[in-house]
Structure formats: structure tokens, C-alpha cells
Amino acid sequence: MMRTMPECGFRRRMLPRAELGASLPELVILAFLVAVGLLGGVSAAQHATLRHRTEQTKKELRLIYRALMGDPAVDTFGFVGDLGELPARLEHLVVSGEYPAYTTSGHVLGVGMGWAGPYLAKTPEDVRLDEFGRAYSFDRDGDGQLRSSGADGLFGTRDDIVFPPSGSMCKGTLHVDVSGAGTAPVTVIVYGSSAGVESQRFASERPFVFEQVPLGLHVVEIRRGTGPESSQLSRKLVPLRDGSAFVAFRLPGERSEAPTP
Numbered sequence: 001m002m003r004t005m006p007e008c009g010f011r012r013r014m015l016p017r018a019e020l021g022a023s024l025p026e027l028v029i030l031a032f033l034v035a036v037g038l039l040g041g042v043s044a045a046q047h048a049t050l051r052h053r054t055e056q057t058k059k060e061l062r063l064i065y066r067a068l069m070g071d072p073a074v075d076t077f078g079f080v081g082d083l084g085e086l087p088a089r090l091e092h093l094v095v096s097g098e099y100p101a102y103t104t105s106g107h108v109l110g111v112g113m114g115w116a117g118p119y120l121a122k123t124p125e126d127v128r129l130d131e132f133g134r135a136y137s138f139d140r141d142g143d144g145q146l147r148s149s150g151a152d153g154l155f156g157t158r159d160d161i162v163f164p165p166s167g168s169m170c171k172g173t174l175h176v177d178v179s180g181a182g183t184a185p186v187t188v189i190v191y192g193s194s195a196g197v198e199s200q201r202f203a204s205e206r207p208f209v210f211e212q213v214p215l216g217l218h219v220v221e222i223r224r225g226t227g228p229e230s231s232q233l234s235r236k237l238v239p240l241r242d243g244s245a246f247v248a249f250r251l252p253g254e255r256s257e258a259p260t261p
Contacts, residue, residue, distance in 0.1 A: 050151045053131040054161065057148050060131065061163035064146060067093050067119035069168065072215065072241035080170045081216030082116050084193035086140045091124040093117060100196040108219045109237055113193040130161070143167035170215055172240050176208035177248040178222055185226050186233070186251075191219040215240050222249050 068086065070078030079087055082102060087093060094117060102116035120127055128135055130148040137147040137155060145167045150159035176188050188208040190201045193216065201210055204226045220238050223230040238247045 054151065054159075056131040057150075057161050058163070061136075061146050061148065061161065063120060064090065064093070064127065064136075065163055065168065068144065069170065069215065072239070075217070075239050075241075077216040079117070079119055080214055082113060082193060083196045084113070084199070084214040084216070085195060086144050086170055088140065090128045090136065090138055093119045094122055094127055095124055102196075107198050108191045108221070109235065111191070111198075111217050111219060111237070113198055114196040144170050169243055171212050172215060172242060173244045174210040174213045174218065174220070174238065174240055175244065175246045176203075176210070176220055177246070178206075178208065178251065179248070180251045184224055187223045187226050187230055189221040189223065191221065192216065213240055215242070220247055220249075222251065 066078065068079050070076035070081055079093060083099060088097075091097075092099065092115075096115040096117060099115035102112055102114035104110045104112045107113060130136055132148070132151065132153065134149055134153055137149070139145045139147075146163050147155065148161040149155045150157070150161050152159055174190060176190075178186055178188065185204065187202060187204045190210050190213065192199060192201075192214060201213075203210065216239070218238050218240060220236050221232060222234045224233050225231065233251055234249050236247055236249070238245060
């Protein structure tokens with residue numbers, strides 16, 4: 001019986017398609033899908049970064065505004081209360097520049113005035129830039145509103161970040177009512193800070209209304225008469241917290257002459 005001898009060499013085995021791998025069109029499609037997936041991942045990461053920077057910028061604006069205006073609800077008035085004005089630049093919240101140092105010495109009723117900063121724990125560079133690395137717009141000569149140009153870097157577009165939304169109010173009106181002084185003329189004096197230095201404003205005609213008064217603590221003084229010889233009658237410490245404040249003084253009337261017997 002004769003055996004069948006094995007064939008010499010190798011017989012080519014037909015591999016299944018799955019073992020042969022993908023065709024060129026399939027590889028192109030696969031590469032495209034991978035690229036789309038990567039781009040989608042990058043886009044999602046970019047959006048997350050922009051959202052984070054937007055939220056951080058909103059927080060920063062609130063901190064800067066609090067440093068400027070304080071918290072009038074608890075009678076702290078920030079930079080405006082101490083200096084009587086908005087800073088020329090936001091950097092003055094952390095460096096004094098040429099503003100005088102804060103002091104109570106020599107001021108009526110010991111009201112403190114002057115630069116008491118830093119009002120923020122930031123560097124001068126950081127306080128002027130938003131979380132996108134761009135400078136804030138600060139309406140120092142208007143209402144003190146703060147604005148970031150947002151993600152697109154352009155002011156006046158929909159993604160601008162503004163605080164406070166309706167504009168700030170750093171000045172108000174002080175109404176002073178004086179009664180019981182008889183017919184004698186009186187002078188009302190309002191003491192406050194002007195660039196950190198004590199200043200006075202006078203009024204000798206009713207109604208006693210003082211406009212464009214910076215928010216903060218003020219001393220209101222009533223004097224009898226209108227000249228340098230006028231005598232002090234009364235003083236009150238008055239906080240101006242928002243758009244207007246009212247303070248009333250009730251003074252003793254003039255003494256009448258005793259009748260002659």
C-alpha cells in the first residue's frame with residue numbers, strides 16, 4: 001500500500017475578510033470619524049473653558065464693584081466712601097498713587113478719609129484684566145459701570161459681561177430739614193471727602209438740598225447765621241447709602257425778650 005506523500009512547499013490559505021483588514025475606503029471613513037470625534041472633543045473643551053472664564057469674570061466684577069462701593073447695607077463704602085470719588089484707574093484699588101493716606105485726625109467727628117487700601121488682594125495688572133486677559137472698560141466719568149468684552153473680545157456684542165447691569169450709583173442727594181430755629185438765618189454745612197481730603201459744602205437758603213454728594217459717611221452741621229461769626233448749633237453723622245438721604249434737625253426757637261415791668 002502506497003502512502004500519499006505530503007506536498008512540498010506551502011499551500012496558500014484563503015483568509016477570512018475580517019483577518020485581511022479594512023479596505024482603503026473603509027480606512028478613509030474611519031480616519032474621518034476619528035477626526036470628527038477629536039474635533040468634537042476639542043470643541044467641547046473649548047466651550048467649557050470659555051464658560052469657566054465667563055463665570056470667573058462675573059465673580060471678579062462683583063469683587064471689584066464691592067471694592068469700589070463697599071457694602072452700604074453695613075455702612076462700609078469702599079474706595080468711594082474713603083476718597084469721595086471713583087478712582088482714575090482700577091489699579092488705584094491696590095496702589096494708592098498720589099492719594100493721601102487714610103486718617104481720622106483733624107476731621108469733624110473723626111470721620112476717616114483717605115486711601116485705606118489695598119481694597120483687593122490683587123496685583124495692579126490683575127485688577128485691570130478680565131479672565132480672558134483683556135482690559136475692562138470702566139466708566140469712571142459716568143456711572144462707574146464695569147464691562148468685559150467677553151469671549152469674542154469685542155465691546156458692544158451679545159457676550160459682553162456688565163456689572164452692575166443697570167449702572168452703578170456712586171453719588172446721591174442729601175436733603176436737610178431744619179425746623180424750630182425761629183426767624184434767624186441758619187447755614188447748613190456738609191463735610192465729606194474730596195480725593196481723600198476733608199471738604200465742606202454750604203447752603204444758607206431753604207430748601208437745603210445738596211446734590212452730587214458721594215456715597216459714604218458725612219457730617220451735617222447747622223450754624224446760626226450766615227457769616228464767619230455764625231455759631232454752631234448741632235451736628236449729625238449721616239450715612240448716604242443710595243440715591244438720597246434725609247436728615248432733620250429740630251432746633252430751639254429764639255428766646256423772646258422778657259417784658260418790662
